[in-house]
Amino acid sequence: MKDYFGIHPTALIGDNVSLGKNVTVGARTIVYDNVVIGDDTFIGPDCIIGEPNVAIHTERDAYVNPVLSIGKNSLIRSGTIVYAGSTFGDHFETGHRVTIREQANIGHHVRIGTLSDIQGHCDIGNYVRLHSNVHVGHKSTIKDYVWIFPYVVLTNDPHPPSSTLVGVTIEEFAVVATMSVVLPGVTIGKDALVGASSLVRSDVPAEAVIVGNPGKQVASVRDIKSKFDGTPVYPWRETFDRGMPWQGVGYAQWEASLTAP
């Protein structure tokens, strides 16, 4: 696979760009000014990294691109657009054609799936998993270990169209399944589970299961048994570990080790 790794001759690299060791910049990818990329990060073809904010159209020659920082060991697939002025931790991974606007503050070991659209001005924690086509509105807060599945939308405008946006908050370990919409200002509690195609209109308690349109609490996550063997499934951190820091160790033992003297 010739030319797959390394700086492709057709890549366009701006001024004051810092590329770490063993970085790949794929064919035709543009890296604009003032971008910092950590060691061993792979950026595929056809990406735009450090896309200028809209101010460039009025400020023209006076415009200075805000710094964009992407951590080490990241894997950014083809067609991804990342605006200037955002920050990403190490081990960041995207699918294809992801769009991430400015002022996104994103932790480490985060994965954002193909076609997802992160509108910026948001906080996303560590080990967060957004599947394909997730839409994160301005002012959203997504905490560590949250999972969001395809076509979920986190909204922010209580009276559309208006100028007073109120973001969604999703607490640690919560799961939002496919095609659900979370209305502005809602908080989804720790370990909660929102079923597919739900409309979440009010705050969701920790460990609650919400389904339907309008969404209603129908159970505790602890009531859910495996369809295969009848054992408890949730909180999922006790039954699933792939890609998580407790992989191969188990959540309880890993958590205990964090606080060990």
Added chain:
Amino acid sequence: MKDYFGIHPTALIGDNVSLGKNVTVGARTIVYDNVVIGDDTFIGPDCIIGEPNVAIHTERDAYVNPVLSIGKNSLIRSGTIVYAGSTFGDHFETGHRVTIREQANIGHHVRIGTLSDIQGHCDIGNYVRLHSNVHVGHKSTIKDYVWIFPYVVLTNDPHPPSSTLVGVTIEEFAVVATMSVVLPGVTIGKDALVGASSLVRSDVPAEAVIVGNPGKQVASVRDIKSKFDGTPVYPWRETFDRGMPWQGVGYAQWEASLTAP
């Protein structure tokens, strides 16, 4: 930001293309034959402007690309594909990776968000706002000052799959919130509000609020009070003006000025 403005050396420009003054054509953007671009319009990288219709595959050398016209002072972000044979007014703006098919007749001051998919053979008025990932089916009519939010679909086939398509009509100032679906042939009345995740199966009266699956009228927009201060919010033109022609003036005064002797 070198090479950000102007005709990029890697852009590919076809025959009989008319570019106005101060036009930008970004890196690798293709402009096919018979495209007219107004003054001061910016076209970002990786766009395809004037994409040939499917007939090129059968007509081959005999194919003539229909004229595509895009107005002045437009801002077309990277990855946008616009087919030949559509018309756009001035101050047109897109997000990234928008797709707009042939025979779309689009007014001035229209914004179409990232990943939206306009299927063509449709009419869109002035000052229309389509957010990210809006899907507009063939034969849709969207009138002036309409707002449509992410992941809304305007459908057109009453008996899928069939060959007799019937489009949706959305009247002036109406708002359709996130993830709602409008069934074929439905008219949404002036100033109406369709809540998030609704399925709109029948005509919506002017000023009606529709929510749910199936969608039902639950209120008048005049019943909605601000969550912040309890004041009326709708019709939104009386409380919101950003980017609208009555910005800084107020809707009532602006409207009065239109008919002043």
Added chain:
Amino acid sequence: MKDYFGIHPTALIGDNVSLGKNVTVGARTIVYDNVVIGDDTFIGPDCIIGEPNVAIHTERDAYVNPVLSIGKNSLIRSGTIVYAGSTFGDHFETGHRVTIREQANIGHHVRIGTLSDIQGHCDIGNYVRLHSNVHVGHKSTIKDYVWIFPYVVLTNDPHPPSSTLVGVTIEEFAVVATMSVVLPGVTIGKDALVGASSLVRSDVPAEAVIVGNPGKQVASVRDIKSKFDGTPVYPWRETFDRGMPWQGVGYAQWEASLTAP
């Protein structure tokens, strides 16, 4: 329309690529190693054909790209990404920016619309029509003559997040309308119709009409009459033939001819 057909000088072609007669490879399209393209197939600009699987990042120089085979007379529109290790029959057609992952086994005369996201490890039959923005999860099985409309998601994880995925099965001639979600392991029966914005939680009998959230059976497809003339519409193969092998002949006569002595 100069340079529209043929191998564009900016295309990047890998090693051991077999291109049939009269193949087009558009501007900047990358064809990676070990890809086979049938005669008279058109691949538009900005595509990636034979995208390497994730193993390339760990195997590096030892990585061998699995074979990707695309049949004759296909039409792959700009921005489409097809992973290595999938197989497509003849007369394959895509919209723009389609993403198709590895181990997708796809029949002939299949159309996949703009922005659709096929996650791979799936089987799709012949004459299947996926409209824009359809999401097909791992382990899905879609049989011949199925129609799926925009923003439909076929899911696969009964206990998200988990490691035991169970795909959806859609039987011949079934139709799934816009924005519907099919839950893991569900089978949708032959000739069934799932209405728009439905949540399908359990198996759907042949010829059943399902609507709502949660989805419920409300009729037989044979109860549905045309909104225009009151005649029966379904099974659709008896009233619609565009692009189908019985076009101009009628389904009954065509089917009879298949078994004629």
